[in-house]
Amino acid sequence: MILWIVLLPFIAALLPVVIQKQFSKIHTGWFVLPVPVIASLFFISKLSNINPPFFESHRWMPSIGLNLNFKIDGIGLLFALLISIIGALVVFYSIHYLSHREELGKFYTYLLLFMGAMLGVVLSDNILALYMFWELTSISSFLLISFWYVKARSIQGALKSMLITVFGGLMLLGGIAILITITDTTSITEMINQSSTIQQHPLFPLALILVLLAACTKSAQFPFHIWLPDAMEAPTPVSAYLHSATMVKAGIYLVARLTPIFAVSAIWTYSLIFIGLFTMCFASIKAVNQKDLKGVLAFSTISQLGLIMSLLGLGSFAFSNQFKEMYIIAITASVFHILNHASFKGALFMTVGIIDHETGTRDIRKLNGLLTMMPVTFTMSCLGLLSMAGVPPFNGFLSKEMFITAVLNVVNHAMSSHLILSIIALLLMFIGSMFTFIYCIKLLKDIFFGHPKDNTSEKPPHEAPLLLLVSPIVLITMMLIISIVPNVFLPLLTAATASITNQHVDVAHIHHFHGINSPLLITLAIIVFGALLVATYQHWSKLYSVLPERFSLNHGYDFLLKHSQTTSKSINQFLVFKTIRFSMSAILVTLILMTVYVFINHSVAINFKSLSTIQPYEMILVGIILIATIMILKAQSRLFSIIMLSAIGYSIALLFVFFNAPDLALTQLAIETISTALFLMCFYHLPKQYRHKESATFKLTNFVIALLAGICVTVIALAAYSNKLYPSIADYYIKHVYDLAAGKNMVNVILVDFRGFDTLFESSVLGIAGIGIYTLIRLRQNRGEHNEKTK
Amino acid sequence: MTNDIVNIIIIIALIIVACAMLGIVYRVIKGPTLADRVVALDALGISLMAMIALFSVLLNTKYYISIIMLLGVLAFLGTAAFAKFMERGEIVEYDRHNRDHR
Numbered sequence: 001m002i003l004w005i006v007l008l009p010f011i012a013a014l015l016p017v018v019i020q021k022q023f024s025k026i027h028t029g030w031f032v033l034p035v036p037v038i039a040s041l042f043f044i045s046k047l048s049n050i051n052p053p054f055f056e057s058h059r060w061m062p063s064i065g066l067n068l069n070f071k072i073d074g075i076g077l078l079f080a081l082l083i084s085i086i087g088a089l090v091v092f093y094s095i096h097y098l099s100h101r102e103e104l105g106k107f108y109t110y111l112l113l114f115m116g117a118m119l120g121v122v123l124s125d126n127i128l129a130l131y132m133f134w135e136l137t138s139i140s141s142f143l144l145i146s147f148w149y150v151k152a153r154s155i156q157g158a159l160k161s162m163l164i165t166v167f168g169g170l171m172l173l174g175g176i177a178i179l180i181t182i183t184d185t186t187s188i189t190e191m192i193n194q195s196s197t198i199q200q201h202p203l204f205p206l207a208l209i210l211v212l213l214a215a216c217t218k219s220a221q222f223p224f225h226i227w228l229p230d231a232m233e234a235p236t237p238v239s240a241y242l243h244s245a246t247m248v249k250a251g252i253y254l255v256a257r258l259t260p261i262f263a264v265s266a267i268w269t270y271s272l273i274f275i276g277l278f279t280m281c282f283a284s285i286k287a288v289n290q291k292d293l294k295g296v297l298a299f300s301t302i303s304q305l306g307l308i309m310s311l312l313g314l315g316s317f318a319f320s321n322q323f324k325e326m327y328i329i330a331i332t333a334s335v336f337h338i339l340n341h342a343s344f345k346g347a348l349f350m351t352v353g354i355i356d357h358e359t360g361t362r363d364i365r366k367l368n369g370l371l372t373m374m375p376v377t378f379t380m381s382c383l384g385l386l387s388m389a390g391v392p393p394f395n396g397f398l399s400k401e402m403f404i405t406a407v408l409n410v411v412n413h414a415m416s417s418h419l420i421l422s423i424i425a426l427l428l429m430f431i432g433s434m435f436t437f438i439y440c441i442k443l444l445k446d447i448f449f450g451h452p453k454d455n456t457s458e459k460p461p462h463e464a465p466l467l468l469l470v471s472p473i474v475l476i477t478m479m480l481i482i483s484i485v486p487n488v489f490l491p492l493l494t495a496a497t498a499s500i501t502n503q504h505v506d507v508a509h510i511h512h513f514h515g516i517n518s519p520l521l522i523t524l525a526i527i528v529f530g531a532l533l534v535a536t537y538q539h540w541s542k543l544y545s546v547l548p549e550r551f552s553l554n555h556g557y558d559f560l561l562k563h564s565q566t567t568s569k570s571i572n573q574f575l576v577f578k579t580i581r582f583s584m585s586a587i588l589v590t591l592i593l594m595t596v597y598v599f600i601n602h603s604v605a606i607n608f609k610s611l612s613t614i615q616p617y618e619m620i621l622v623g624i625i626l627i628a629t630i631m632i633l634k635a636q637s638r639l640f641s642i643i644m645l646s647a648i649g650y651s652i653a654l655l656f657v658f659f660n661a662p663d664l665a666l667t668q669l670a671i672e673t674i675s676t677a678l679f680l681m682c683f684y685h686l687p688k689q690y691r692h693k694e695s696a697t698f699k700l701t702n703f704v705i706a707l708l709a710g711i712c713v714t715v716i717a718l719a720a721y722s723n724k725l726y727p728s729i730a731d732y733y734i735k736h737v738y739d740l741a742a743g744k745n746m747v748n749v750i751l752v753d754f755r756g757f758d759t760l761f762e763s764s765v766l767g768i769a770g771i772g773i774y775t776l777i778r779l780r781q782n783r784g785e786h787n788e789k790t791k
Numbered sequence: 792m793t794n795d796i797v798n799i800i801i802i803i804a805l806i807i808v809a810c811a812m813l814g815i816v817y818r819v820i821k822g823p824t825l826a827d828r829v830v831a832l833d834a835l836g837i838s839l840m841a842m843i844a845l846f847s848v849l850l851n852t853k854y855y856i857s858i859i860m861l862l863g864v865l866a867f868l869g870t871a872a873f874a875k876f877m878e879r880g881e882i883v884e885y886d887r888h889n890r891d892h893r
Contacts, residue, residue, distance in 0.1 A: 616802075616806060617802075617805050617806065617809055617842075620806075620809040620810075620812075620813065621809070623813075624812065624813065624816055627816065627820070628816070631820050639825065640828075643819060643828055643832060644819075644820075646832075646869075647816065647819060647832070647835070650835070650836070650839060653839075653858075654839060654842065654843070657842075657843050657846055657855060657858065658846065660850070662852075662854040662855050662857070662858060665843075665855070665858050666857060666858050666861055669858065669861055669862060669865055670861065670865065673865045673868065673869055676869065677869075677872055680872065680873075680876055
């Protein structure tokens with residue numbers, strides 16, 4: 001059943017393009033809407049019975065351990081609910097947001113692909129299947145970001161997000177490979193059961209870092225957050241769905257899912273806490289001076305994701321220090337904030353889309369005083385932003401207070417041993433929360449208050465149609481329900497916490513008011529300082545221009561991309577587009593170096609025991625060959641070199657005679673004559689000048705390389721000759737050349753009988769060479785004629 | 792006994808031919824004109840024939856006779872080819888059909 005729910009979006013993804021053509025009158029979205037609705041109803045029906053977790057397995061590729069095993073437990077169900085319900089709302093919203101002129105078929109195909117992939121990620125119990133769906137989310141996200149592919153910025157943003165998330169995905173694959181090697185299973189549940197084995201393995205830290213990198217790239221943590229603001233070029237429904245509620249939480253899901261395995265490691269807890277807190281702080285500061293509405297929301301998403309990450313890290317810290325109570329508080333807070341963030345951020349993106357849709361601009365400087373024109377949108381934005389800012393009594397306040405409690409708990413426990421780290425954590429937490437408050441309030445103030453600037457906007461602003469407002473209203477209502485009666489979702493939170501912590505838990509009820517304690521005081525301080533800073537924004541906004549563009553991470557990314565291209569290009573040019581001489585010397589130098597390496601590292605004996613005596617005529621002949629070779633090197637004319645070359649060839653034929661090889665000598669003579677004739681034929685077509693002027697160093701390097709290569713080959717030959725390990729097979733041929741093959745010429749019998757295959761293929765080589773020469777000549781002639789005709 | 796004497800004589804002959812070849816090679820290298828070199832090359836081929844003949848006697852084998860004959864043919868062919876090259880500048884001329892075609 002789960003399989004079909006996960007496959008449903010994939011199957012449905014085949015249809016929208018056809019539907020758009022067939023029923024062009026009706027918006028394609030209406031046909032797509034049932035898919036997420038069915039999925040949501042299915043997951044809602046599972047709400048009551050998730051304890052114990054629901055398993056389902058389907059064989060797919062058992063030989064490599066890739067099976068479609070699904071598991072519904074608390075955390076999986078929470079994510080699946082978010083994906084399907086927000087998916088349904090986003091499809092409904094997009095029906096009114098995108099006009100008929102867009103390529104709706106493609107849009108819904110990509111969206112459904114993404115939905116299926118995301119459901120696969122959160123429900124897979126098989127880690128390889130998880131990876132597969134993980135990459136599918138990257139690919140479908142790439143397609144959705146570049147939906148308006150005629151815009152250069154869309155393509156750029158899509159490429160950036162693709163590069164970064166796929167980089168993370170490949171890291172994940174590495175981590176998965178290590179985990180599978182250690183545990184010898186692909187089931188996540190089984191891995192968690194074997195976590196103590198994993199933790200003792202030497203590759204454990206490497207797997208941890210790889211998984212952490214994957215989570216940080218997907219969830220846009222510092223310094224991999226740069227793709228998220230650029231992904232805002234996507235249509236707003238996509239931004240609302242992918243880049244606030246679902247895909248960016250895949251990294252969070254991964255961290256939460258693997259927490260039982262990795263939580264004992266200090267690297268894991270400290271990196272999560274500090275990456276999370278720093279990202280939260282950094283992104284919230286960056287969000288304040290954004291000019292684009294979606295830019296603000298992008299940075300705020302990054303910041304909130306950092307908050308959730310750090311909560312998971314705080315939970316892991318408590319776990320590794322055996323504080324069960326704190327562990328559960330932190331994990332519950334993270335789960336609760338996932339829920340909260342998905343509700344208000346989805347709604348905020350949709351309201352921003354509405355503002356864009358109804359006024360024609362997303363630029364904060366052009367928008368003003370929309371309060372009276374768009375009262376419903378204002379109400380929704382106001383509620384969403386206040387919740388995000390952590391103002392009581394909204395749900396953002398509840399989770400923010402839990403966050404502060406978790407930070408304070410951990411800091412209290414770590415204060416004695418890690419004083420500086422604790423102070424940094426507190427500071428980051430406070431600044432991050434304060435700037436979150438600042439950008440929320442500033443956004444609200446800038447857009448909705450003040451005087452309307454009617455001359456700048458393209459259309460007269462007015463309230464959105466009701467149908468466009470439905471989805472954000474539903475989300476805001478959900479948010480309000482969580483705010484007013486937070487304990488409604490307590491069973492789900494308990495289940496999710498239990499599945500993350502892998503033990504039975506009792507989650508304490510969430511209360512609005514715990515009495516006057518330090519978290520409440522910190523929240524009040526944040527509100528007071530934040531309000532002061534918003535009021536004095538004009539005076540300190542100049543601080544943003546202090547840091548020049550050159551030091552930004554985007555600049556670093558561009559620099560890296562540009563330089564990877566230019567560097568590879570220059571390496572390519574250096575290595576490939578050189579002369580043949582360069583490649584040749586590279587090959588020879590490699591040969592020399594490897595020979596030297598082998599001779600140094602292995603004891604290779606060279607002895608002269610098995611040498612025969614040297615005859616005087618052999619010496620004379622070798623002398624002739626030597627002289628002729630030297631003359632070729634010194635020759636000034638081509639003709640002379642050719643003659644010397646043939647002299648060498650004939651001398652070698654004579655050597656064959658001396659060494660009792662009549663057949664070889666015969667062949668050598670014939671071939672030498674023919675090749676000399678061929679050289680002479682080529683000679684006629686060559687220019688008179690024999691050699692270019694060459695510098696002395698050029699000649700010297702050539703000489704050295706040639707000399708060393710010659711020495712190497714000689715040494716190898718000597719070493720090979722002095723280390724004969726086995727007796728020759730020749731005795732067999734000598735014994736059986738007549739009785740087995742009925743021949744007396746042993747060379748010929750070997751050529752055509754014992755080893756006839758070699759002869760066959762050498763004959764075919766000759767045939768190929770002949771055909772090659774023929775075609776080369778003919779083709780050249782034809783081209784010449786063609787050129788003449790065109791003239 | 793006679794065999795030994797024959798062998799020694801043949802080896803002496805071989806050395807003499809080899810020395811002659813050295814002289815011819817000197818001519819090939821030094822030879823002021825191309826014609827000198829070609830003639831020297833022709834002589835080299837023929838002394839090569841002599842050498843192989845002597846050698847086959849020394850080894851008491853008849854398998855080298857075909858090589859001697861081949862060398863004779865090749866030496867002639869090579870010299871003729873060179874001669875034609877010196878005369879015309881190329882060895883194989885285009886046949887009439889091809890020339891007409893151009």
